[in-house]
């Protein structure tokens with residue numbers, strides 16, 4: 001099998017939103033596809049997120065002016081960013097690159113690339129899910145970002161600048177207008193922004209499950225197994241080694257194991273600064289009717305979303321690696337913040353969750369063919385926007401696997417941008 005032959009089979013490693021959507025697109029294109037995960041589809045970061053389809057979120061996480069804010073956040077245990085000190089030596093190179101990514105040139109490049117990746121995500125979800133599941137799982141009422149403070153920080157201003165220049169559909173709101181749009185909110189917000197094109201998923205886990213069901217219906221195979229390594233066998237061919245020693249081979253491979261991706265392909269020489277920004281949620285089960293669109297607290301950087309199973313409060317960034325135990329005090333903190341933003345948030349049974357965002361310092365994923373193993377397509381690192389970026393990523397992965405021209409500019413997602421990285 002050469003790289004110019006049309007591939008007949010593919011192994012997709014990792015059944016989060018990225019792997020599952022990609023596997024579905026491959027199966028629909030007639031490729032015999034096996035989707036491998038040691039957990040059920042969607043059990044990773046893709047289950048517990050805020051569900052926002054933020055198709056105009058073209059503002060990267062690291063922004064000019066942030067360097068000045070970071071020390072304050074780190075010292076504030078209730079702040080949006082927390083670093084576990086024991087993990088700091090391992091995280092330091094990633095954090096340094098993250099701060100470097102706040103330079104305006106990198107920000108502009110990331111912003112333009114995000115525009116291409118995220119635009120049209122709501123419509124593409126409709127196509128991926130089909131009309132019935134889309135009607136059950138997707139809402140489109142926009143998204144609010146609300147601020148208590150009157151003063152705009154330098155990084156906030158940089159974000160607004162980017163939105164204006166990219167022609168994002170948005171409307172500034174006064175305190176009164178916020179109250180009219182979302183009457184359950186307490187009158188604590190001074191100003192707000194309505195991002196009109198955004199949508200949301202009322203159940204992110206059910207969304208992945210629905211895509212997995214469509215994948216199976218399209219002839220795809222789901223395999224429950226833990227991948228030990230993606231490597232080159234003695235004959236020089238790429239292969240997947242499962243835990244227990246079983247070896248699997250196919251014409252093409254897709255590496256979409258979220259925050260765990262790079263460690264699976266170490267043997268192929270993959271060196272990319274992938275780390276995790278862990279996030280938390282608390283879901284108030286059974287609560288409904290409190291808001292009609294995702295509401296982001298602009299000062300505290302978390303999102304409240306009305307989901308099918310209750311009201312979900314999700315966010316925060318914890319730098320602690322994939323393996324440290326969860327610290328659910330961060331989820332409790334989210335609940336405290338949420339209580340302060342509603343007039344009356346009734347008591348309800350709570351569910352706590354922690355998930356590992358797969359994050360690269362420049363807020364962009366890697367979507368690329370691996371140079372040292374061109375039969376491997378890399379698709380990971382979507383950070384805060386994987387639910388939104390999944391439909392376009394799946395299309396790009398399909399085209400890379402099939403060797404077709406990708407109908408989008410993917411140069412900013414190249415793995416080569418980290419060529420000088422040593423880990």
Ligand SMILES: Cc1cc2nc3c(=O)[nH]c(=O)nc-3n(C[C@H](O)[C@H](O)[C@H](O)COP(=O)(O)OP(=O)(O)OC[C@H]3O[C@@H](n4cnc5c(N)ncnc54)[C@H](O)[C@@H]3O)c2cc1C
Nearest residue numbers: 014016018044045046049050052227258279385386387388
């Ligand atoms: C609190 C929070 C809020 C968020 N809110 C939003 C939002 O509102 N909108 C948005 O667009 N994004 C949001 N995100 C980001 C989004 O959830 C992620 O970017 C996305 O889920 C990443 O998907 P993934 O498929 O790459 O990774 P994952 O969903 O983590 O999937 C990776 C899969 O790989 C599997 N895997 C790992 N190792 C192995 C192995 N050795 N063998 C087999 N399988 C393996 C795992 O079991 C897992 O199922 C949020 C994230 C968090 C944490």
